[in-house]
Amino acid sequence: MPLNYPFCGSIVGHMDHHGWMSNRAVKTEAVVLRSMRYGEADRILQLYTPGRGRLSAIAKGVRRSRSRFGGRLEPFFRLRIELHEGRSELLTVTGAQTVDGHARLRGDGRALDAAARACDAVGRLFETTEPHPGVYNLLCRKLSLLDEHAGDGFSGGRAAALAFRLKLLLAAGLAPQLGACASCGEREHLVGFSGAAGGVVCAACEAGSFSLDQRAHLFMAQALGRPLTDAPEAVDSALAQVERAIAATLEHHAHVRLMPAAGASR
Numbered sequence: 001m002p003l004n005y006p007f008c009g010s011i012v013g014h015m016d017h018h019g020w021m022s023n024r025a026v027k028t029e030a031v032v033l034r035s036m037r038y039g040e041a042d043r044i045l046q047l048y049t050p051g052r053g054r055l056s057a058i059a060k061g062v063r064r065s066r067s068r069f070g071g072r073l074e075p076f077f078r079l080r081i082e083l084h085e086g087r088s089e090l091l092t093v094t095g096a097q098t099v100d101g102h103a104r105l106r107g108d109g110r111a112l113d114a115a116a117r118a119c120d121a122v123g124r125l126f127e128t129t130e131p132h133p134g135v136y137n138l139l140c141r142k143l144s145l146l147d148e149h150a151g152d153g154f155s156g157g158r159a160a161a162l163a164f165r166l167k168l169l170l171a172a173g174l175a176p177q178l179g180a181c182a183s184c185g186e187r188e189h190l191v192g193f194s195g196a197a198g199g200v201v202c203a204a205c206e207a208g209s210f211s212l213d214q215r216a217h218l219f220m221a222q223a224l225g226r227p228l229t230d231a232p233e234a235v236d237s238a239l240a241q242v243e244r245a246i247a248a249t250l251e252h253h254a255h256v257r258l259m260p261a262a263g264a265s266r
């Protein structure tokens with residue numbers, strides 16, 4: 001086992017005669033974001049890793065009843081995974097051990113839905129192989145919180161989902177400016193939010209913004225400053241503004257659209 005587990009992938013390999021690395025074995029931790037059926041018995045996995053960002057991999061024969069992978073290549077599993085990297089962008093899974101299967105959250109529909117939305121957000125916002133170990137840790141923390149609280153109603157909350165998204169924005173370098181008007185620097189009378197400006201705006205600069213009340217503003221500042229375990233709460237109208245602010249930031253600065261933060265039942 002490499003010494004730098006669990007925060008970095010390790011690579012062993014050699015250069016072939018074209019100077020390309022080939023036949024590389026990659027060992028890394030990973031969370032399964034998505035798992036799609038492929039062909040007769042295979043699955044294509046979307047994985048998020050600490051050292052190599054988002055990867056796609058094929059697991060061959062995984063849907064046969066006697067597959068050595070068992071059921072552990074399903075979404076939300078946290079794994080120690082071994083992959084073979086050839087010339088294609090699609091790596092091949094050669095081994096997998098469970099770090100955490102999050103078995104409890106699988107029995108709670110709301111937790112499952114929240115986990116799916118969290119994984120979807122990570123996969124869309126961090127879609128390249130650029131490493132963001134902080135994002136990996138945040139996702140692991142989110143999944144283990146959902147697992148820990150499965151059945152007690154914590155999981156499906158829109159506030160918890162939005163706090164997670166704000167932390168993803170921070171990790172992506174897109175955290176909205178909240179301390180002063182994002183257009184002119186004014187510190188008082190901050191009444192709106194502008195995705196284009198990248199944060200809250202004052203009354204003089206509010207053209208093109210939408211209104212953001214103090215509760216929404218406070219929620220965003222607290223969510224960014226606190227651990228996920230201590231995520232703030234707010235009334236629905238404030239959370240709706242927060243969700244809109246996050247969406248506007250992502251559309252302007254990352255051209256990414258996320259699914260709603262929480263299901264219609266919340």
Ligand SMILES: [Zn+2]
Pocket residue numbers: 181182183184185186201202203204205
């Ligand atoms: Zn201003």
